[in-house]
Amino acid sequence: MNKPVLCALELSDQASDEKVLSQAARLAELDGAQLDVVNVLPDFGESWVSGFFEEHHHQKAVKDTTQRLRDLCTKVLGKDGNAKVRHLVATGKAYQEILKVAETAGSGLIVIGAHKPDLKDYLLGPNAARVIRHSDCSVFVVR
Template sequence: MINSVLCAVDISNGELDAPVLKIAAKLADLDGAQLDVVTVLPDFGESWVSGFFESDFHNKALEEAHEKLTALCTANLDADRNEKIRHVVATGTAYQEILKTAESAGSDLIVIGAHKPDLKDYLLGPNAARVVRHSSVSVYVVR
């Protein structure tokens, strides 16, 4: 039985991750599981990089990402369903943050997209492949 599902989306993909989100919601609903949705922002914290940004850039980026993540969930699920979702915005390396979030949330299943559709091969994208390879829980890959 699944108690918690973590869905990883890239908000920079716009609506391209909508099918991933919808499948994650269906899988969570099968067992009445908690649905968590995570997106990961790159880390600009290194001193030589962060010097190019305003001091409050990171906080603004987190707020904007949270708004976009919530809007993606509301647009593809309904507002009532969205109220029950835990929206997580992490900062760092995508696959590492997805795995950390899954562990801290107690997720039993991770749902992730295979890659951006403009790739012409049938291989997993690098983040999905790393999540599959390093995860201690089941991973459902949406193509």
Template sequence: MTKSVLCAVDISNGNIDAPVLKIAAKLADLDAAQLDVVTVLPDFGESWVSGFFRPDFHDKAQHEAHDKLVELCVDAVGSERNAKIRHVVATGTAYQEILKTAESAGSDLIVIGAHKPDFKDYLLGPNAARVVRHSNVSVYVVR
């Protein structure tokens, strides 16, 4: 029995992950499980790149990402279902943050979309493939 489902979405792709979110909601509803939705922002951290951004850039980016995440959830599953979703905005490497979020939330299942990969992804591996390889829980990949 699934108690917690984590759905990973990329808000930078507009509504392309709406079908992924709909499937995650259906899977969570099957067992009355908690649905968490995560999106990951890149981390500029202490690198030289961070010097090009205003000090409050990350906070504003997180707030904007949260708003877009909520908007995506409302569009995909409706405002009533969205009210029961935990929205998570993480910062770092996408697949690592998805796995960390799943662990900290106690997720039994991760739902992630597998979009048509670029040539470079065949060499490096897309985030979905990395999540599948490194996850300690089941991963449902939506194509």
């Protein structure tokens, strides 16, 4: 058994997420590796924005996001395939949390989606580019 494959999903574009998940599942299966699926929620707890949310908001967001990950995995991988997947929800800056999850899980590969860059991506750097730059393991980008 090889190191886990970590699939990072945005859950914002279902067609793109399905494509990324399918590719990650294929790569994990080729290696006989564990498939982990992660989504990162923004951290509103450390800013003035947190005042607009009730205390249980984050717990509800984690629960809802976990269910969305399970539903997507079941749709793309089937019920049996989904049963083998570890569904993870992290909170913070997307690229930092993806890297933390990959390190904690001992991932050998991160599979992440990327869109065509626009001007703001060149100035700020998209999450996929940051994951690629800072990752200690291989990164497979799906377009």
